[in-house]
Every structure is written in C-alpha cells, then in structure tokens.
Amino acid sequence: MFVHGGVAVLIVSVLLTLVTTWTRSNTRVWPGEVATNSLVNPIAFSVLDSVETDRRRTDAKQASPRFYVADATYLADLRAKLMGLPVAARAKVTVDEVGEELQARFGLTDTSLTLLQKYQTPDGVTPTWRESVDEFIVALWNFEPLLETLEFQRFSTTPTRRVLPPPTIETTNPKPADPQPGTDSALAATGDASAPEAAVPVADRTTATTVDRAIELVPDEMTSTVRKNLIKLARYSGFPRDAAEIVVAAIINRPGPTVLFDPASTSLAADEAAGRIADVFTEHAAGELIYARGDVLDTATIELASLVLANAIEAGGFQGTWSRVAGWLFLAFVVTVLLTGHGVTFYSRIARSTTRLVVVLLMLVGTTALASFFAVAFPRLASFGAALAISILAITLTLAYDRRIAIFAGLLGAVCITIAVGASTAYAIALLAVSSTLAFQLEEIPNRGAFVRASVVSGGVAALVLLAQGLTTIPLETVGAFTQAIVRAAFGCAGTLFAGFLMLGIMPSIEKLFDITTGLTLAELRDTRQPLLRELQSRAPGTYNHSLAVASIAENASEAIGADSRLVYVGGLYHDVGKLNKPEYFIENQGGGGNKHNKLSPAMSLLVIIGHVKDGLELAQEYGLPKSLWHFIESHHGTSLVEYFFHAAKEKAADEGGEVDEFEFRYPGPKPRTREAAILLLCDGIESATRAMGDPTPSRIESLVRRMCRRRLDDGQLDESNLTFRELRVIEDSIIKSLCAIYHSRIAYPGGREERDNREESEVLASVGTGN
Template sequence: MGIQDRLGLGPKPGRRRSGALKIEKRPSDDDAQRLTRQAVLWRAALLLGLGVLALLAFPRISVYDGTARVGEVWTRDDVVAPFDFAVRLPEEELEAQRDSVARAEPPIFVERVNALDNTLAKIDSLDARLDSTFAAYVRWRTVRTSGGPDLAAQTDSLRYLALRADLGGGLTNQQLDWLVSSAYAHARGQEAGLPLDDRLLGEAGRLSRELLTRGVLDVPRDDVLASTLVVRNVDPAVRTESEVPLAEVVGKLQAFALAQSSLRAVAPGRPDTVDIGMTFFRRTFEPNYIYQAEATERRRAERLSEVQPNRGQVRENTRIIRTGDVVTDAQYEQLRSLNIAQRARTGDRSFPRTVIGRILLVFAALSLFFLYLYLLRESIFDDLRQMILVALLIGFVLVGFWIAGVVGLSAAPFAVPVALVSILMAIVYDSRVAAFATLSLGLLAGLIFGGNFEIAFATIFAGLLGVFSVRDVKNRTQLLASGGVVFLAYALVIFAYALLRADPFGDRLVYELLAAGINAVLLLLVWPILVGIERGFSVTTDITLLELSDTNRPVLKELSMRAPGTFNHSLQVANLAEAAADAIGANALRTRVGAIYHDIGKMLKPEYFIENQQPGENPHEKLKPSMSAIVIAAHVKDGLELGRENKLPKVVLDFIGTHHGTGLIEYFYRKAKEAAGDDADQVKEAEFRYPGPRPQTNEQAIVMLADSVEAASRSLQKPNPRRLRSLVEAIFASRVADGQLDDTDLTFSDLAKIRETFHTLLCGIYHFRVKYPGQESEDESAPPPDPDKAPPQEAGLDVSVPDDAPLPTAPPEAEGLGKQPMS
C-alpha cells in the first residue's frame, strides 16, 4: 500500500457504490495507474504555472528602506502613501508610556480580616509551650535540690529536654538558657514582676495590634511603585474593592523594623533581650494585606494593551516627503511607520523567508482545489482539456489581482471579477466545483493583498452567493439578478468593515462600493465567455441543453414532419426518462434532451419503423431478416451523422449511440434462424446486434430503459397496472441479464425507483377509467396474454409483425423480453 492509499488520497479505480449492478473487481495494473506519467506532468505544470502567476501578482511596494536620517536631504523620488497606515510611536517613547502605565497601576491585595486573631492565637500557643518547658525545668531542679528519687529527677530531666528541643524556632541555646533562668528565678520568688518571656510576648501582642490596625503588606513596601494599592475582601462571592494610599500602610520589612525599635525602647541596652523579642514577633506575626500577583499582572496587562502604539494616521495618496526636502522628525516617523506597515502587508522581498512563506501558502491554496478535483471530480481531473480550462479561468483572476496591485488603490481588489469565474464554473461544471474554486481564490486574494481578511471574506462571500444564484439557471436574463446578488454581497461586507473604522463614511467606502459595482457589471461577460468555452472546449452547459430542448429547432421540426410517430415516441420517452432521472438524482435536463434526440436517425427511413407505418404497409416483408436488421440498426449511425450535421454537442450524440447499446435485434434474429432451418447454428448473433456502445452514464441507461418500456407498452392490447408492471420488470430484467447496464453506476435501489416511476407514469398515460354501463368489463385479475402468441402488429416496436409470425420461446435469462421483439 502506497503512502497515498494510507492517507486516503489514492485513486479508487474499479470501485462502485454499495449495491451497484456491476460486481466490484480487482483493478488491473492499467486501472491502478489512472494517469500516465505525462498526464501527471501536465497537471503539475498547470499547478506550477498558476503558482508562479499568483506569486507575480503580489504587489511590489518599495518606497522606503529604513536608511533616512533626520536632518538629511531626501534625494530620492517623492514618497506617496500607497495605502492608509498608522504613524507608530518611537520605541523609546512607547516603552516610556508602558513603563508609566505599569508604575501607575496599583497592585491588588486581599485583606485577611482574621490576621490579628491568628497572631494572638500564635502568641498564646507559644506562651503555653514556653510555660510547659519552664515548669518541667522547675520540677527537675526542685526534685534534684531536695534530694528526691533519682528516677523522678531523671524523668523530669528528659521531659524538659524534649520540650526545650521542640521550641526551636530561631531561639539559640543561650537565649533559651536566659528564658529558663528568668522563669526559675521568678518561680523561687527571686525576681519581681513578670518573667522575661511573658513580658516579651505581651510586647509582641501590643505591637501586632498597632501595626495590623494600620495595615501591613506581606511584601516590602518599596516594591510597590504606585502611590495607592487596591484592597479586596477575601470573599469572592461578595467582592468589594477599595483604594488605600501607600503612605498609610507599612510593608513587612518595615513592620519588623518598627517592632525592633519598640523593643529597644522597652529594653534599652539589652540587645539579647531585643533579639529574643524579635524572634517571638517574627514567629507569631501575620500581615493582613496579601499580595495577589496573578490578578495584578492580569490588570496591568489590560492597561498595557490599552496603550496605543500609534500617533495619528496617514491617508492613502498623501505625499509624505518631496525630493530635496530636509527630513524632519515627523517625516522620519511617517517613513519609518510606512516601512513597518509595508513589511506587515507584503513582507521584505529581499528576505528569503518571506518568499518561501509566500510559496508555501500560495501552493497550499491552489493544491486544495486541485486535490478536490483529483479525489472527487475525476471526470474533470482526468480530462486535460478541462484542466486547461480550469487553469485559464483561475489564471484570469490572478491576472486581475496583478492589475489591482499595479493600480495600487486599496479598493482595486474589490473590482477583480472573482464572482465571474465562480459563476462560469458553476454553469460549466457544478456548484461544488465552483465553491471550492471560490474558496481557493478567496484565500489567494487575502494572501496577495497583505493578509487582508476583508478582501478574502468579501471575495468568498460574494463568489459563493454568485454560485448559489445560478445553481438552477434557466435563461440568460437570470444573470442580471446574479449581478445584483454579487454587488449586495460585496456591499454588505464593505459596509460592515467600514463601521469598524474610525472614519466609516469617508472616501474609502465610496471607492470600494464603486469597485464592487464594476465587479458586478463585469458579470455581463459571462455569456460571451461561455460561448467561447462551449466552442473551444466542447463543453455543454445546462443553458445549451435548455435551448436544445426546444421542439421548434429545425431537426426536431423535420422529425415531426417526416416521422410523426417517432417524434411522438421520443417525447413520451423524454417524459419517462426525465422523471426517472429526477427520482434517482441524475441530471434530468440532460436526460430529457438526450431522449428527445435519440431517434432522429429514423427520419431518413421512417417507413421501416412501425410507429410511422400505416396499416398494411410493411416494407420488411420484401427483405431478408439480415437486411431488415441492417436497416433497423442503421438508424443509430444515421442519427449520429444527422446530429453532427446539426452541430449537436457530444453529450447529446452519446445518447443517440447508446440508446440501444449492443442489444440484440431479436425478432429478425429469430426469424433468420427459422429461415435457416437446419443451418440455424450458422446464423451469427453478432450480425443482429446494434453497434453500441453500451450506456456509459446513468442518464444514458435511463433513456435506454425508457425507450424500451415506452415502445413495449404500445404492444399491450389491454394495458392495466398489473400488466404494465410485469412488462416493466421483464424489460429491466432483460437489460440487466444482457449486460447493457454494466458500464453505469446504477444500483438495484436506483432500478427500483426507475421501475416505480415508469409504472406510475404509464398508468397515468393510459388513464384507466371506470366502465360505464354497456361497456365491456375487463377482468383485472385475468392473466396477461399468452406470450407465445404474438399480436398482429408489435405496436411500438421498430417493425410490424405479421399475424401468423410464430415467436420462439425466450431464453431463460431474458424471459419476458424475447417474446416481444424490441428495436
């Protein structure tokens, strides 16, 4: 399995839809390679040519190379703005503005309302742990000095050491010794007042109340650049914000510094005591303003995004500087801004990466359309003439893009007639091919004109609406309405984008609407171009088919005069075939036109065909069966020659050649075998078959079936719904058994719908009515006539059959058809 097949991009030769008549077979080597190497190279050359043309269509804008300096004389040509662009601020000024915004934006903090409670709780917890440690120490010293048991002293000693080790938290051993000594002395009454730890913890609680009442940040205050800060409550469900001046709060480091100063005032000349107090303060203190880094950065980014990098705007066609002018600061900024805008729109042509990027994007847009044709429109992709036509239509648009770039006006791309090509493809091929072509052209338009989404959107929107407006085109005047639709589509997008600009109703809007009007007027070129396409590329559109369906055309008028029976038969076949084609989703118009012309060859020898004969006149009675077969089969060849003389398109000629396929002229074949007697085996069946070919499309197969059914229905003497159904089913079974439908994509489901359509219409044609009194009644349940007894005349067939002409039994595979010879 190749890489194409693994990706699902390989051709699928020999594949049929589920339920198709022709059993799927293993593709041969010839089938597997759908295109020859030369054919592939031709299509690759078309793709390459379109890609080169698209790359050449990119506008060449080179007005400033960044080498100008303030104060120098401008020695080059005058510089005129080729499009609207904004004057950008110098990078230094832009950075200064951003830095100013960043500094001015207040940071966001969340207020922790329980910070004081948490701090006091930590102080109480630390006090309790200190008291437990000191109590254990006092008991141990008391037991040891009083001469108590060694075991009790040892237990108290271990408990004290464990509690002391658990204190930790920044206190040194020397500091712990001071605290223990103070507690022991106080316990023995040797020291007045509170122990040292209680005095220091009490001071920490007092300091915490004072500082938290003022407000303490959990970050250094010097890190806050703004003069205020935003304080939010902690509950997100009821969020409130307030601005607090930075001078009214303290930072975390400042809070520690204030605490240290206060402790020094409480214990002057005792730095060790101050250190112990600061250790207690750091371990228990909680700031009440918590910094919200993510929320602050998010708000700061919002403010920075509001900083405008531009200062004013230069309109299209504004003269920026003249030759000989001394470059001023303002002119330098405009030139520099034009250079930036130019690079953003079209890139720097001296930079290889820009060229490579353009190549990749252009061929991606074109390959999308070519891949669609390769996978889903094989009939177009495999036909080199059709691919050349497609390339010419796309190339026509690319030339329009090039002209718009040369003109240089911002409104020029809206005048490029993309909708014209979209409508042509919809008429020549179908709406899906046109839609994919429009999508690719819209992408190319956006790329070529500097990634302009407005142009791309307007091109795709107007092109698709143009395609929709001609999906069922019936006459040439309908194009006027399509032009109005295309103009309204462009106008809608242009006006919508104008509302997004600062100056929506300026000259730019007028110019763009004028360009869209030119685009709509160019749609009048569809018909002359379409005539050239039909003649130069053998394309038949629905418009041409509609014109061919007019029964007043000379060849049909002549048919109605020379062979009125055949003309009436053709119209009936056209009605049956059109309805059946519509039922299975085939091209109903093409089917009808093919049915109308399928028997025009009979007008050269109308008397040899039963529908044109008068009673008692049968020239076949004077001919041998083999000669009669030649005369009957000749109407196919004669029809093709008449069709070419009357310049009928190939799609109609194909119906003439295939409406009998390679079917057997059965009546004369059997008659020849009867006349040969014992030498019946010498009669060659091939001499009694139509030249063919067999139907290649579903539409051709429908005409073959409709022709057989309509002719055979005329042979029924007393047609009723049951007999008509049996007749239709027998004819279908015969054509399938004879392999006449093998080259089409008809499925059994399609055949069922066609059979039902034929039966319904035939019942309507013979319009069965209630019998009035006195009329002979017909037994609806009576069996059909004995098939072994041929009617006096095989009504509706190509020949008349004498009353006494015996018919042999039909072969099993064609039972029910061989007993009613068909033309």
C-alpha cells in the same frame, strides 16, 4: 496521470508565486485613498530629490550670464567711416563741396567741416582722433552697447550680461589710396582694410567682459534720449562736444545693434552652471512614519511609499527576498494540492483527464492574476477586479461541474487573492460570499433571465459584504472614509454584474472548452421550433410523438434519483433523429400501412434498423447539437439484440440448414456511460413495449417494466453507467408511475384471455425487436 498532475501542480504553484511576488512588489494605493494601515520605513535610505535638484539647476541656469558678441561688421563699418571723415573734409571750404551722402550721414555743416579739418594730417588723421574713435568703438560693445528693444528687455532682466570681443579691428591707419574727395570711397580707403569674414575668430568666453548697462534703440520719437546717451558715451571716449555731435550722427542716421545675442555660448554656460550643481538627496531614517492609518494619501506620499517598498526589497538581499518567495511558494503549493485533490477525488472527468485538471488550476491562476492586475494597475478599482475574477471562477466551475467544486475553488481563490494583494481576512470572507452566492444560484439555469437574476442578487451580496468589510477596515473618523467604503462596495457590485453579463455572452465558448451543455442551451434545444425537431415532426410524426413520451418519462426518472433531468429530456427528444432518413421503415411511422420489411431479408432489415444510430450522429453533427447529446443518440440501444429480426433470420437459416451468429444482430453500441444515458435506454424500450400492449393495466405495466429492466441489466447494458441497484429500483418505480399516467385501460379484445395475451406478446416483441 499522477506524474502529469504532479508537474501541473508544481507549475501552477510557481505561477501563483510569481503573481504574488509581482503584486507585493508594487504599491496598491491611489491618490485620495484613506489609508487603512500605517507604513513605517524599516531601513534608512537616501533618495534623490529630483524636484529640488531640478529647481536648483534651473536657478543656476537662470543665474548664468547671458552672452553677447560684438557685431564686428557694424562696428568695423562705423570705425571705417569715422576714420575717413577728417580725410573727406580735407581742402573743403564749404559743406556744399562735400557729397550729399556725407552730409546726410554725419549732418555736416560749415562749422563741423572746419572742426573736422583740425583732425587731419598729411598722412591721414591725428592720433587724438584715432584714439577717440577706437575708444568709442570699444565703448559701444564693451561699456554701453546698443540693443534693439526686445533684446534690451531681455538684457535688463538678466542678472549677468557678458559680451565677447569682436574679431580684431585694425587700428593702424593706412595711407589713403588716391581717394576721391567727397565720396564714401574716401572713407572706405582710410578705414579698416580687413573684411568681417577675414577677421579672427571670436575669443573664448574667458575673454568676455561684464556689461552693466546698454542703450535701447527706441523708436524715432525717442531718438533724443538715444542721442543724449550716445553723446555721453562719445564724450567719455575723448571727443569734444562739437565732434561728439558729428560722431553720434553717424549712428543716429544709420542705427543698429552693436552686440548680438550668442545662444551657443549662453546655452553652454547655462549647462555648465547646472552641471556644477550636485544631486540633492533626501535622507529617510529607519522608523520614519511614511503615512499613518487614516491619512488621506497624495501622489508624493505614494511615490515615497513605492521607494520605501523598493528599498526594503533591495535591502533584504538574497536571503530576505527568497525567504519570502519560499513562503509564498509553499502556500501556493498547499492551495494547488487542495484543489487538485478535491477535483480528482470527487470528479471522475477531472481524474481521467490531465487537461481538465490543468484548465481548472490555470483558472485559479487567472483569477489571482486578474485581481492582482487591477490592484496594481488600477488600485481604485481593486474591488471591481477581485469581484470580477472570483465571479468568473465561480460561474465557470458551476456550469462546467457543479456548485461544490465552485465553492471550494472560490474559497481557495479568495485566499490566493487576499495573500497576493495583502488584504485582510474580511476581504477573503467577502469574496467567498460572492462566489458562494453565485454557485448556489447557478446550479440550475433554465433560461437567461435566471442567469441575469443570479448576477443581480450576487452583485447585491457583493455590495453588502464589501461594505461591511470596508466599515471594519477603513477608519471612519477620517473625512471621506465612509464614501470610500461605499464606492468600494459599488465597484465590487459592478464587477460581479459585469462578470455575469460577460459570461452570458461567452457561454458558447465555455461549453466548447469544457465540453458541457448548460441549462441555457438545453432550454433552447427543447423548443419544438428547433429546425431538427420540426423536421422530425413533419417527416416522422410517430417517432416524434415517441420521443416526446420517452423524454417526459426519462425526465421524471432522472429527477427521482437526482440525475440531470434537463439533459435527459433533451436527449430523449433527439435520440431517434436518425430515423429521419428512412422513417417509413419504423413501425411507429407506418400508420397501419404495409410493413416495408416484408420485402427485405432479415439482414437487410437489420442494416436499416441499426443504421438509424449512425444516421442520428451525422445529423447531430450537421445541425450542431452539443456533444453531450451525441452519447444519447449512440447509446440509446447500447449493444442490445434486435430480437425480431434475429429470430426471423434464425428461422430462415434453420429452413436452409444454416446458423446465425447472435453477435451480428446486436447494435454496435457503445453502452450507456452515464446514468442519464442509461435511463434513456430503459425508457426508450419500455415506452415502445407499453405502447404495443393492448390492455396496459397498472399491474401489467409494472410487470413489463420490471421484466425489461431486468433483461437490460442481465444483458450487461447498464454495466458502464454507474447506476446502483437502489437507483435502478427508484427508476423502475418512476417509469411505472409515468406510464400508468399516460396509458389507460382499454376495452378487452374479443375472445379468450390466452388468445389476447399471445397477440399482445407478439405486438410487444415486434415493437421492441424492430428498433423502437
């Protein structure tokens, strides 16, 4: 036990230290909180300003060029048509000789037809026309491109626009290959011979040209503006006024953008621009005030406080970090040793069971961990979590043991929580007040209403003490500080109430975990409408009435010495349930009829009598009675002698010349191991004997009680019960008082006193010896 307990203490100390270390490594404030203390940066550090860095990189992306690429397909087609136009006009006298398609595309007239014939040569077109066409094509993407309305708006709102050149457009005019005059085939034959798919790849971004303006392809009603701008561009490219009209008509009649948006190049350029922006760092000097007491904290301040805390931990290095951890470990060890020593010294159940000790210690860890979790994850609800944790600890230990260990553990739990969350001494006092209030009220829980009442009262205490704690720590001069104190107190009250209702719901699990029976369960079990008691009342009414009397007498005796009277009473109700299997073999159920044992040998009668103990345990398990009641059933006779059948067997053996071993006629036990079970053993036998008395006067009752208690003591039945002689005397007095109140003097039997006394002695012996 010592070794196992020592290991448990060390492990729990480490767990408490881990909880404290984790909690202290995180900030425990929330946006809108009024700071109760100031935070000063202990060590200079720089931190990445992600917001400013992102802003600058976003600006760089927005300032990066928007890339376009010349539409090689459209431009090549347009160039081919323009290069073939003079050839198509060769040898034409009137415009009617030109195909309708050409007329529609270029808006040709007889005058324009004559003009075009000036730019033809036997081999194709004149150099002037070729140069003008090439200049015009280049200008359409390099100088003033054509754009659709939506893209034109984007173009206009972008600071920098750059256009990538198209694939190389062939400017050498090949000799026409027998064109058919007046058709588009003539234009195609004199135009660019290379298809767009066969063009060379787009040049890299270093070859892009910056473009300052563009021409918007507006709806039809505004084509005059587009025409005007295009004519200017054509004139700029070297076309005379008349020729410019013809060239522009080719675009007006079949409009299309001359450049296309290049998302890949634009995105790549934006990423490169953002990548050239270096990270922006904010410097925080040592001694810088992060926030002052009374400040209302915002998200940015809390994030900065987290960085200060993390940097301080990191800068502390191995020595600084482990020195703090060592300090917390020592404090945790002291707290754990104190709780262990208290439990082992004053509670034999803990001293005998390492498991119970470990459970109690782990409850301390769980209490600290739960409060710490709320402080870190939900700092606004920190008081709720702390009140919830300390209340669960107090309720559980009060129910499992008593208020003394609950108060002591509550004190240590309050200390652990305060250390973990870095709170003030007033916070620990507030938590101790909550746990102590619960412990004092929950020592006796006769019903669920009492449990709820205790939770409500404790919740009120939690609200008051946490409000007082808040008023002493929160700077009330700050707007909203008083409201914060009230809200914190309200959350503490809610945590206590929630703990009460939670524990009320999981009470059966607590009882199984600690092998206890609470007052709530006992209150339910003493209800005579319980199935097992109804069965006993129906099938064994004599035993039922005997059980009621024993329970009442034992309850009074328990109260007299400060034992658990509720448990004794319920134990008295159920101690003889084993007689249900053969009720007619027990004298109190025979109702004046024949005695079943007259037809049995003493040995067989003995088996029936002592069998009711084993049968009682089986029924207790079948009906789900708590284990705490099993001991009353198995020990209410201890290892006492079944005297009546022992003497009967002894007389029979004497007649037959044999001997009987007294050990064979004793109950199998065990002997009572608690004061409550010992009280029940005494009351069971004494009540049966008193009931058998013909004239139970007070003096005779007192004599009987003293004599039977002495016999049980001398027989060793009380050796394991921890009863003292003083307590035994008090029990005797209480039993005498109860019996005198139950039984009254009766009319004397006819005949002499000696005859009456002998008859009564025989009845008493029969009653006690037959297992009542």
